[in-house]
Amino acid sequence: xxxxxxxxxxxxxxxxxxxxxxxxxxVSEAGYYAWRHRPPSAxxxxxxxxxxxxxxxxxxxxxxxxxxxxxxxxxAGGEKHGRKRVARLMxxxxxxxxxxxxxxxxxxxxxxxxxxxxxxxxxxxTATAPNQLWVADITFVPSATGFLYLAVVxxxxxxxPDAERQSEIVGWSMANHLRAELVLDAMEMAIGRRRPKDVIxxxxxxxxxxxxxxxxxxxxxxxxxxxxxxxxAYDCECMDAAWRV
Numbered sequence: 001x002x003x004x005x006x007x008x009x010x011x012x013x014x015x016x017x018x019x020x021x022x023x024x025x026x027v028s029e030a031g032y033y034a035w036r037h038r039p040p041s042a043x044x045x046x047x048x049x050x051x052x053x054x055x056x057x058x059x060x061x062x063x064x065x066x067x068x069x070x071x072x073x074x075x076a077g078g079e080k081h082g083r084k085r086v087a088r089l090m091x092x093x094x095x096x097x098x099x100x101x102x103x104x105x106x107x108x109x110x111x112x113x114x115x116x117x118x119x120x121x122x123x124x125x126t127a128t129a130p131n132q133l134w135v136a137d138i139t140f141v142p143s144a145t146g147f148l149y150l151a152v153v154x155x156x157x158x159x160x161p162d163a164e165r166q167s168e169i170v171g172w173s174m175a176n177h178l179r180a181e182l183v184l185d186a187m188e189m190a191i192g193r194r195r196p197k198d199v200i201x202x203x204x205x206x207x208x209x210x211x212x213x214x215x216x217x218x219x220x221x222x223x224x225x226x227x228x229x230x231x232x233a234y235d236c237e238c239m240d241a242a243w244r245v
Contacts, residue, residue, distance in 0.1 A: 050081060051089045058095050064142050066090075066097025109178070110230070114210035120226035121202045127157040131196040134170065136183065136203040141174070150174050151186035151208075153201070155194075170194055180211040187214075191221050202226040 022029045040048070057073045058065055065073070067087040074081055090096070127133045133156040141148045153171035171190025175182050187201065201223045203209040209227060218225045 047085075047089060050085070051093060053079070054086060054089055054095065055093070058090070058097075061097075062142065062144065063095075064097055069097065109207050110205050111207035111210050114207065116205045116210050116227045117215075117225035119228055120200050120224060121228070123228075125156050125202075127155075130155055130157045131194050131199045132157060134190060134196075134199055134201045136186065136201060136209070138178070138182065138206065138208070146176065148174055148176055149178055149182055151183045153186050153190040178208065180208045180213050183208040184214055184217060187217065187221075187223070191223070196221075196223070198222055198224060200224045200226050202228065204228055205230060 018029055018032065022032055053074065054070055057070050061069070067083065067090050070090065071081065071083045071086045074086065121133065125133065125135065135154045135156055136152065137154075138149055138151045141150055151173045152169055154168060155170045170193055171186045171188070173182055173185035173189065175185075183203075190196075199222075201218060203226070205227050208214065209225070215225065217223075
């Protein structure tokens, strides 16, 4: 048997003969070559096929989808795979999604001259009926031409597991800017779809929500604006749960 190693072997084989490594590791040369030429297991083949689909979905999202969204896309296509399996394959392949918390992208900028609305929620995001409490936030979406900004209004009632399912997102708007029109358009959609009476609209203290235009529209529509305290992690977690879907 040749002391040199086949080109597809490990880097160590360029330095040591197979016979020497087999003797040191306590295995037979025949056993090594049987393992080397053994076809991939059915599980390995299934993983390879799934990874190919995962790569296609990830590339189609412009590399913005993480494992939760890739898993959701697979399910939407009628494929049933475990979330942990999808996450494991993506991790092994070095596939990651875009985080909305990326350094350098700030969606919340306070206007120090503006007066924020009082906190009418006090960290209690439960609702006993639809259109009692809406929660709003802004995130960003990477695109080929830069960042797009997405404003969303969420009905807190629809997050109750035992509730009759409503449309969870009741209003949204997307634009390439962070002006007040972004959140106004999202709220207009929510108002048009739900026709609420005396609903609380809870948000952070971003300048879009503390603007005169937003406050005026809330008053006209009978919407009660509410704003959390600065840096309140609990407020962030409420909307982060929606962004992770």
